[in-house]
Amino acid sequence: MTQLPPPKLSQLSRTLELFRSFQKPLFLRLSKLKRVSISKSLLIVCFIGLAFFMLLPIIFLFNNAFKPMNELFLFPPTIWVKEPTMRNFEQLFLHAGAAVVPFTRYLFNSVFVVFLSLVVVILVSTMAGYVLSKHRFHFKGLILSMIMLSLMFAPETVAIPRYLIVSSLGITNTYLAHILPFIASPVAVFLMKQFIDQIPDALIEAAKLDGANDLYIFTRIMIPLAAPAVATISIITFQAVYLDIEGSTLYTTKETMKTIGFYVSSLTINLQNSVAGQSMAAAAALLMFIPNLIMFLLFQRKMIQTMLHSGVK
Amino acid sequence: MSRQKGYWSFRLKDYGTGYLFMLPWAIGFSAFVGFPVGWSLFNSFNNVRLTNDGFKYEWVGLENFRRVLTEDNIYPIQLLTYFQEMLLIIPLILIFSFFVSLLLNQRLPGRSLIRAIFFLPVIFATGQVLMELFGQGAGKLPFIAQYNLDGVIREFVGPRIAEPLLNVLSKAVIILWYSGVQILIFIAGYQTISRSVYEAIRIDGATPWESFWKITLPGMIPFIGLNAIFTVVDLFTFPFNPVMYTVRDNMFRPQTGYGYASAQAWMYFLLILFLLGAVLWITYRSVIKRGGFR
Numbered sequence: 001m002t003q004l005p006p007p008k009l010s011q012l013s014r015t016l017e018l019f020r021s022f023q024k025p026l027f028l029r030l031s032k033l034k035r036v037s038i039s040k041s042l043l044i045v046c047f048i049g050l051a052f053f054m055l056l057p058i059i060f061l062f063n064n065a066f067k068p069m070n071e072l073f074l075f076p077p078t079i080w081v082k083e084p085t086m087r088n089f090e091q092l093f094l095h096a097g098a099a100v101v102p103f104t105r106y107l108f109n110s111v112f113v114v115f116l117s118l119v120v121v122i123l124v125s126t127m128a129g130y131v132l133s134k135h136r137f138h139f140k141g142l143i144l145s146m147i148m149l150s151l152m153f154a155p156e157t158v159a160i161p162r163y164l165i166v167s168s169l170g171i172t173n174t175y176l177a178h179i180l181p182f183i184a185s186p187v188a189v190f191l192m193k194q195f196i197d198q199i200p201d202a203l204i205e206a207a208k209l210d211g212a213n214d215l216y217i218f219t220r221i222m223i224p225l226a227a228p229a230v231a232t233i234s235i236i237t238f239q240a241v242y243l244d245i246e247g248s249t250l251y252t253t254k255e256t257m258k259t260i261g262f263y264v265s266s267l268t269i270n271l272q273n274s275v276a277g278q279s280m281a282a283a284a285a286l287l288m289f290i291p292n293l294i295m296f297l298l299f300q301r302k303m304i305q306t307m308l309h310s311g312v313k
Numbered sequence: 314m315s316r317q318k319g320y321w322s323f324r325l326k327d328y329g330t331g332y333l334f335m336l337p338w339a340i341g342f343s344a345f346v347g348f349p350v351g352w353s354l355f356n357s358f359n360n361v362r363l364t365n366d367g368f369k370y371e372w373v374g375l376e377n378f379r380r381v382l383t384e385d386n387i388y389p390i391q392l393l394t395y396f397q398e399m400l401l402i403i404p405l406i407l408i409f410s411f412f413v414s415l416l417l418n419q420r421l422p423g424r425s426l427i428r429a430i431f432f433l434p435v436i437f438a439t440g441q442v443l444m445e446l447f448g449q450g451a452g453k454l455p456f457i458a459q460y461n462l463d464g465v466i467r468e469f470v471g472p473r474i475a476e477p478l479l480n481v482l483s484k485a486v487i488i489l490w491y492s493g494v495q496i497l498i499f500i501a502g503y504q505t506i507s508r509s510v511y512e513a514i515r516i517d518g519a520t521p522w523e524s525f526w527k528i529t530l531p532g533m534i535p536f537i538g539l540n541a542i543f544t545v546v547d548l549f550t551f552p553f554n555p556v557m558y559t560v561r562d563n564m565f566r567p568q569t570g571y572g573y574a575s576a577q578a579w580m581y582f583l584l585i586l587f588l589l590g591a592v593l594w595i596t597y598r599s600v601i602k603r604g605g606f607r
Contacts, residue, residue, distance in 0.1 A: 043416055044423070050413070051430040053489060058433070128338035137331030143339075150346050152546050152585060157560060157578040158349035160571055165344055184341030214330045300429050304497060 058293070065089070065286035072278050088283035095267070095280060101255045103263075110260040113178040114241050121237045122230055124183055129192025129229075130222050134204060144193075147186045159250060166251045177251035178259065182241055188233045195229035195306055196222065231302035238295050243288070264288050357575035368571075377576035388559055388577055394476060395556050396584065401478070402488060403544050407537060410492035414499035415529075432497060434490035491547060495540045502536035503529075538596025542589055549585050556581055 064072070066084040096103040132140060162181060171177045199222075207217050223230070248262030264284045267277070296303075357378070360371040381388055417428060506528065514524050548554075560581070564574040 040421065043419070044421060047416070047421070047427050050489075051427055054430050054434055057490070124337045124341065127334040131331045131334040135327070135331040135334070137328045137335070143335070146342075146347070150342075150350065152549060152589075153346075153350055153582065157557075157575070158346075158353055160564065161349035161352040162345060164352075165348065180341065181345045184338050184343075184345055186342070186346065189338060214334075218334075296433065300432070301425075304425075304428060304432055 058289075061286055061289055064282040067279075067282065069279055072282065088279040092267075092280045092283045092287075096263075101258075105256055106258060106260040106263045109175075109178075109257065110242065113175055113247075113259060114238060116175070117179045117182050117241045118234055118237055120179065120183055121185055121188055122233055125185060125188035125192050125233060126223060126226060126230065127218070128189045129196050129226075130218055132189070132193045133196040133199075134201065147190050150186045151190065159246065162246075163250050171251075173252050173254050173257050175257070178241070178244075178247040178257075181247065181251075182237065182244075185233075185237065185240070187236060191232060191236075191306065192226065192229050195226055199225050228302040228306045231299040232306040235295050235299050235303055239292060242291065261288070353575040354579060356572045357579045359572045361570050361572040361575075363570070370572075373572070377573050378580065380573065381576055381580060388556075391555055391559055392581065392584065395554065399545070399548055399588075402548065403541060405488050406492050406495060406544050407540055409488060410495035410540065411499055411533075411537070413492065414496045414503070417496065418500055418503045428497075428500075432493045435493040491544070494547075495544065498540050498543065499533065499536055502533050506532040534596060534599050538592060538600075541592045541596070545585060545588055545592065549581075 063081040065088055066086070067081045068083055068085045068087060071082060093103075131137070132143065166172055166177050166181070169176075169180075171180065203221060203225075204217055207221055212220070242259075243261050244259070245262045245265050248258040252258055264287070267280060267284055356370075358372065358374055360373045360376070362369045362371070413431065417424065417431070421427070510528055511524060514528060519527065556577075560574050560577045563577060564571055
C-alpha cells in the first residue's frame, strides 16, 4: 500500500495561523473583543432607556386608570400608582348602567360599524391600489396627485360639506352614515399602491397567459400577496373608525345609533372639569385604548414590513 | 378596419377593468373628500350666511382673505407662532429619527422588539388617546416645572423666541412619539444603499466616520426629503393644532361664518403647500448637486 503524502499545505497554514494568533498579545485581542461588546451593550442600554420613554404614555395610561382619587390630583403627576384600586371602573360602570341607552348598545354599534368599514375599505382600496399600480387608464396621474393633496387636508375643515352630503343622501341616523365617509381613504389607497408596486409584473403576466381573468388575479394573487398591506390598512382604518366621533356628533341624532367612541368622549368632555369625572375619564381612556393595543400587537410585524416596503404611512 | 376595431376593443377591455376597479373608490372619494374640499374653496370666496332656507351665498372675491389678514387680530399671529414652532420641531424630529434609525440599523440583539416599541406611538398618536394623555398632563416634561426653567429661558432669549421654544420643550415627548414612522422610513432607506459601496470605501481606507458623511448621508437625502414632507403633513393634521381650533370656532360663529373660516383654512393650506414646495426644492437641489437621482 502506498502511503498518501501528508497534507502539507493545510498543516502549514494551520501552524501559520497559530503563529499569527500568538503574535498578537492576548490582552489586546481580548480588549478588542470587549470594546465591541461594551459599545454594543451601551447602545442597547440607551435604546432600552428610550424605549421606556416611548412606553411611558402606555404605562401612565394603565396606572392612571387604577389610581385612587387622591393620587389622580397629585402635582407633579406621578407615573406609578401607589395604592391601586378598581374604584374608577366601578364608578364608570355604575354611571353607564344609569344611562338611558345601555352601554352594550354603544358597544354593538361600534363593533358593527368597525367590522363593516374594515371589510369595505380593504376591498375598495385594494381594488383601487391594484389598478393604479398594474393597469393603464386615463387620469391616473390626476388621481395620484389628488390622493397626495388630500392627505394634507385636515378633515375638520370639510365637516359642513360632508354633513350636507350625508343629509342629502338621506342616510342620517343609519349605520351607513358611520361607514360611507371612511370608504375612500386616501392613505389606504396610497399605501396599497406603493406596496403592490413591488409585486413583480411577471407574476400577473404568467397568470394571464394561463388564462386567468382580472377577477381571478385580484382575488387569488393580489390579495394574498398584499396581506401585510391589508393588515396595515386594517390597523389604520380600525383606529380611524373606532375613535371617530364625527359620525356620532354630526350625522346621527338618535342616541341609539352612536358609537362607543362618542360615548367615552362625551363622558370625558362633560366630566373633565368635575372632580368626580376625572377618575371615570381615566378608566374610560384605558378601556378605549386596549382594543387599539390588541390590534397593534396582532399586526405589528406585518405593519412594520409594509412600512419598510412602501416607505410612507 | 377590423384590426383597428380589435385594437379598440382591446384598449376598452384593458382600460375598462381599470375604471371598473377604480369606480367605488372614485365615487366615495369625490363624494366625501373631493367635493367637500372643492366646496370649501368655493366658500372661501363667498360670504356664507345660514338662513332658514339653507345657505345664502354672496360672492365677495378675495374679501375674506383680506379680512383675515388685516382685520383679524388673533389668526395671523397664531398662524405665525405655529409656523415658527413647526420650523423648530421638524428638524428636531428629522435629526432624532435619523440617528435612532442609524443605530437601529446595526445588528443588535432584540432589534425587532426595539423597532416595534419605537413604532408603537403611531397607534396612539392619533386623536382621542393623545388628547386624553395631554388632558391628564402626560405629555409634559416634569423637569421644566420643577426647576423653573421657563423663567430662565424667558430671561435669556426674550419673549418673542421664548414662546415657541417653550412650546417645543413642552412637546418634547411628542417629538419622540411622532418619529416612529420616520425611523421606519429611514431604515427602509438604508436598505437602498448597497453593501458593496461600503466595502469599497473601506478597502480604500475610509473610516466609518468618513463613510457616513460621504456615502450614507448623500444617499439618504431623498429619504430625508420624504421624511420632511411626511412630518410637515403629520404636524399639519395634528390634533392640538391651535390654528385648527380657531378655524373650527369661526366656522360656527355667526359673525364670521363658514366662508371666512374656509378662507382661513385655505390660507393655512397654502402656507403648508409653500413649506412643502420649499422642502421639495431643497431636496431636489441637493440631489442634483450630488449627481442626479439614482
